[in-house]
Amino acid sequence: MFSIFPIKGYIDQIDGFYCAGIHAGLKPNGNNDLGFIYADTLCDVEAVFTRNKFQAAPLKHYQAYEKGFKTNFVLINSKNANAMTGQKGIDNINRLFAALKHDVTNPIMSSTGVIGNPLPVEKILAGANSFDLTSKDGEGLSKAIMTTDAYSKHCMYEVEVEKGKSFKIGAVAKGAGMINPNLATMLCFITTDANVPKEDMKPALEAAMHTTFNAISVDGDTSTNDTVLLLANKKSGVYAKEAFFEALRMVMHDMAMLMVADGEGAKKAVAFEVINAKTEQEAQTAAKALSNSLLVKTALFGEDPNFGRIASTIGASEITCSEDTLVISYNDVVVFEKGEILFNKEVEAQAGEVLKKEQYKIICDIGQGEASYTAYGCDLGYKYVEINADYRT
Amino acid sequence: MFSIFPIKGYIDQIDGFYCAGIHAGLKPNGNNDLGFIYADTLCDVEAVFTRNKFQAAPLKHYQAYEKGFKTNFVLINSKNANAMTGQKGIDNINRLFAALKHDVTNPIMSSTGVIGNPLPVEKILAGANSFDLTSKDGEGLSKAIMTTDAYSKHCMYEVEVEKGKSFKIGAVAKGAGMINPNLATMLCFITTDANVPKEDMKPALEAAMHTTFNAISVDGDTSTNDTVLLLANKKSGVYAKEAFFEALRMVMHDMAMLMVADGEGAKKAVAFEVINAKTEQEAQTAAKALSNSLLVKTALFGEDPNFGRIASTIGASEITCSEDTLVISYNDVVVFEKGEILFNKEVEAQAGEVLKKEQYKIICDIGQGEASYTAYGCDLGYKYVEINADYRT
Known part of the structure; x- marks a missing residue:
């Protein structure tokens, strides 16, 4: 060893x-x-x-x-x-x-x-x-x-x-x-x-x-x-x-x-864990779609537990998925479970606490198989625009 | 008629x-x-x-x-x-x-x-x-x-x-x-x-x-x-x-x-014309890659004629292309022509003038065929982040 x-x-x-x-x-x-x-x-x-x-x-x-x-x-x-x-x-x-x-x-x-x-x-x-x-x-x-x-x-x-x-x-x-x-x-x-x-x-x-x-x-x-x-x-x-x-x-x-x-002004490092996808390729497709979605990134910046954007991004990635098998969690806070929105004031507050951290996971259980993939991303805020608006000078 | x-x-x-x-x-x-x-x-x-x-x-x-x-x-x-x-x-x-x-x-x-x-x-x-x-x-x-x-x-x-x-x-x-x-x-x-x-x-x-x-x-x-x-x-x-x-x-x-x-804070509407691509699918792929690139959008916001980001985005889109046939223009200002960088102080100033407009074209002649496609996009600035950071409230 x-x-x-x-x-x-x-x-x-x-x-x-x-x-x-x-x-x-x-x-x-x-x-x-x-x-x-x-x-x-x-x-x-x-x-x-x-x-x-x-x-x-x-x-x-x-x-x-x-x-x-x-x-x-x-x-x-x-x-x-x-x-x-x-x-x-x-x-x-x-x-x-x-x-x-x-x-x-x-x-x-x-x-x-x-x-x-x-x-x-x-x-x-x-x-x-x-x-x-x-x-x-x-x-x-x-x-x-x-x-x-x-x-x-x-x-x-x-x-x-x-x-x-x-x-x-x-x-x-x-x-x-x-x-x-x-x-x-x-x-x-x-x-x-x-x-x-x-x-x-x-x-x-x-x-x-x-x-x-x-x-x-x-x-x-x-x-x-x-x-x-x-x-x-x-x-x-x-x-x-x-x-x-x-x-x-x-x-x-x-x-x-x-x-x-160090994502050009990023304050948060987020692991997008996609689990139980049909194939590893699909898990990777969904995980990367999440880590690259502008609307997800700006919601992370705003510390807004807007799980609808998570779900919509998965749906848009065209992987095999269904509302009836999908489970979405911020760390261990489950916000959506197999067609049921679990999002009440209490859960929203718990999810909000997770989003205030500098590092956390967003776990998407696709419920269509056993493949998984984790992509890493970060939030996107004003600083990113500032850095990239006039990079050459 | x-x-x-x-x-x-x-x-x-x-x-x-x-x-x-x-x-x-x-x-x-x-x-x-x-x-x-x-x-x-x-x-x-x-x-x-x-x-x-x-x-x-x-x-x-x-x-x-x-x-x-x-x-x-x-x-x-x-x-x-x-x-x-x-x-x-x-x-x-x-x-x-x-x-x-x-x-x-x-x-x-x-x-x-x-x-x-x-x-x-x-x-x-x-x-x-x-x-x-x-x-x-x-x-x-x-x-x-x-x-x-x-x-x-x-x-x-x-x-x-x-x-x-x-x-x-x-x-x-x-x-x-x-x-x-x-x-x-x-x-x-x-x-x-x-x-x-x-x-x-x-x-x-x-x-x-x-x-x-x-x-x-x-x-x-x-x-x-x-x-x-x-x-x-x-x-x-x-x-x-x-x-x-x-x-x-x-x-x-x-x-x-x-x-x-009305791109959530956008100030500029830009037509990304990809011409002379090998196939229409490739023209569309490149045009959409341009209209969706964060680095291109932030450069447009900064009114920065950073044609390198245009070129790099085309290359990353994996279409059939070569430096030796590529021509890039902002409206009628040619900045890159078949392997030659035409970017001197004068051309940069002319390109800069185009980028100050509210509407303009970025024309990418791929030089690999006769297919074309135009995608429409806009710049991305601070306002976009503000709108999307806390959309739910």
């Missing part, structure tokens, strides 16, 4: 990984906007990218490497997504890396920010050339990748697979637009010293996606730049498949939950 | 139709909340209802009538949707009509408002019994059916099919939540004295739906109560199929456009 326990610090807690972030002149407010991850040995790398048809230039640049390539360097900038920039966008990355003074192998670029502006290559190059690749400044990196994020997102775990044998795995991430069927970019960089075989890396990533990042955004409705990157330097020499898969899932779940809670 | 010209007034402009609205005690602010449409002869009737799986009680009550039934009375209330109310909801409608003092045939009920509260039968009955069925108070009716609507929605046309031979057709409607993939109820009541054969009524309704109400909301993501009702008393004795289909489409288009412009 393995144990997974959280430890402090950033991804540079792992032996052999280095990182930092600086202000390279991209953000007008002087905040960090350029960062790197460096490894002192070559790493195996796997990635999951957006399904958006207009993948940004850095994603195309990555995919042009030969299958099975190794790398020791990731350069990340915010404020400019290098998306919708065509072949010029890719040329800019190649030009940048060609002029880099550091000796790195198969460098990877990752970008987030405004779509449709040319990459400011000279600023980024000057910044990147000023890096000290032996830095251990995880906080600096985590700030450099933020856009509308209200706080930095990172985690680190130590996984003991048997007494005295352990590996580490951790991540740094950005993403705060998961509040909606969204196009806000999600980036997540995961490092590990687990001795994971290359062939296990992609399956582990994909298995974890389903219940983590995919549960906080709508399939297919994704940014041009969404990226989850896993770097493994194998230095611990330790590996256990089950432990690694579970630890990776925990890391990605942590990052996903921090993104939900 | 026929001519269609607008005339003043409400649906009671048509000989044989009567209507009015009153305050029956449902809305706390004392505004009208109950209305009726009465015809002094039996009318043929057809309806299109929501695809939501949880159809409200009034929709089930209607569908329990025998196919081909005729009617002379429609009762409409706001503030309570009589949805998620099970068999009791239907029983309440039957109880109400059984106690009605007016002599009406196959009465129809229509409701909008909060989901999940029992219908206040006594208040509605008292109100309905106070009606004078010979009233001609279209304004009163139009106010009675409003929920979050900022203004009343109605139109009336006279259609001349040949010299001296004409019929009339008009509508009264409510709906203001078309701002989002929405659950806000849309009700539209259309009356005509055209001598339309019963068998033409449903096809005419369905043909018009595609480019009108379906273009302002997402298929399937509909309220529990959405209803379009067409009543024909045939009194003019005049009919021409082509003229009737076109006039009905105009009436429904008018109502749809008024709903878009």
Whole structure:
């Protein structure tokens, strides 16, 4: 049996990984906007990218490497997504890396920010050339990748697979637009010293996606730049498949939950549990419809136990359902049960108490089968509009 | 050749139709909340209802009538949707009509408002019994059916099919939540004295739906109560199929456009024209994705020509597309053309001027075929959140 326990610090807690972030002149407010991850040995790398048809230039640049390539360097900038920039966008990355003074192998670029502006290559190059690749400044990196994020997102775990044998795995991430069927970019960089075989890396990533990042955004409705990157330097020499898969899932779940809670002004993180649906696909369809409904989100913001919007959203999602089998609860407060409205003054007050919490569940028992799925969402208030009305400036 | 010209007034402009609205005690602010449409002869009737799986009680009550039934009375209330109310909801409608003092045939009920509260039968009955069925108070009716609507929605046309031979057709409607993939109820009541054969009524309704109400909301993501009702008393004795289909489409288009412009705080009505898509289905998918994207809507609110969000939304919609064939324009200001960003200070200023208008087009030339579709949407600002955060009270 393995144990997974959280430890402090950033991804540079792992032996052999280095990182930092600086202000390279991209953000007008002087905040960090350029960062790197460096490894002192070559790493195996796997990635999951957006399904958006207009993948940004850095994603195309990555995919042009030969299958099975190794790398020791990731350069990340915010404020400019290098998306919708065509072949010029890719040329800019190649030009940048060609002029880099550091000796790195198969460098990877990752970008987030405004779509449709040319990459400011000279600023980024000057910044990147000023890096000290032996830095251990995880906080600096985590700030450099933020856009509308209200706080930095990172985690680190130590996984003991048997007494005295352990590996580490951790991540740094950005993403705060998961509040909606969204196009806000999600980036997540995961490092590990687990001795994971290359062939296990992609399956582990994909298995974890389903219940983590995919549960906080709508399939297919994704940014041009969404990226989850896993770097493994194998230095611990330790590996256990089950432990690694579970630890990776925990890391990605942590990052996903921090993104939900940081939903561009959101105050509440809500789990939409759909249970007893006919199929898992239907459970997922309904759960995501709930977590993405504007009318549900604004009711959560208003702390209004308006369960009619919950029911209507389920009905509109076109899954197999019937009023006669549906049960809706806020945490343990049942408000609708199989065709019966249980909503009196007392129940409304109890439900209202639940809605005042910062975290709670909305449970929808469809009563048509045994499949379930939980999606995570948040409320939507004035702050969201403020953040997104004039994002580019 | 026929001519269609607008005339003043409400649906009671048509000989044989009567209507009015009153305050029956449902809305706390004392505004009208109950209305009726009465015809002094039996009318043929057809309806299109929501695809939501949880159809409200009034929709089930209607569908329990025998196919081909005729009617002379429609009762409409706001503030309570009589949805998620099970068999009791239907029983309440039957109880109400059984106690009605007016002599009406196959009465129809229509409701909008909060989901999940029992219908206040006594208040509605008292109100309905106070009606004078010979009233001609279209304004009163139009106010009675409003929920979050900022203004009343109605139109009336006279259609001349040949010299001296004409019929009339008009509508009264409510709906203001078309701002989002929405659950806000849309009700539209259309009356005509055209001598339309019963068998033409449903096809005419369905043909018009595609480019009108379906273009302002997402298929399937509909309220529990959405209803379009067409009543024909045939009194003019005049009919021409082509003229009737076109006039009905105009009436429904008018109502749809008024709903878009009244998008719960919206200030801008925007046409999202997707042209040269591979198939019409793909054109529709992309156009609706644009009109429903939160990030696009908030950028419109901020008058920010952030065309990257337009591009990203098209890419996320998973239609056939490529950066190399895509052209994006705000009215006639081209900002992105086949892989080239045309966005300099001058173009940005021109695009900014377009975005300051109350009505404009965003044209996306996909360059993959010859199919097109236009969806209509609006901006999303603080007012939307305010209206929806605490709708029930």
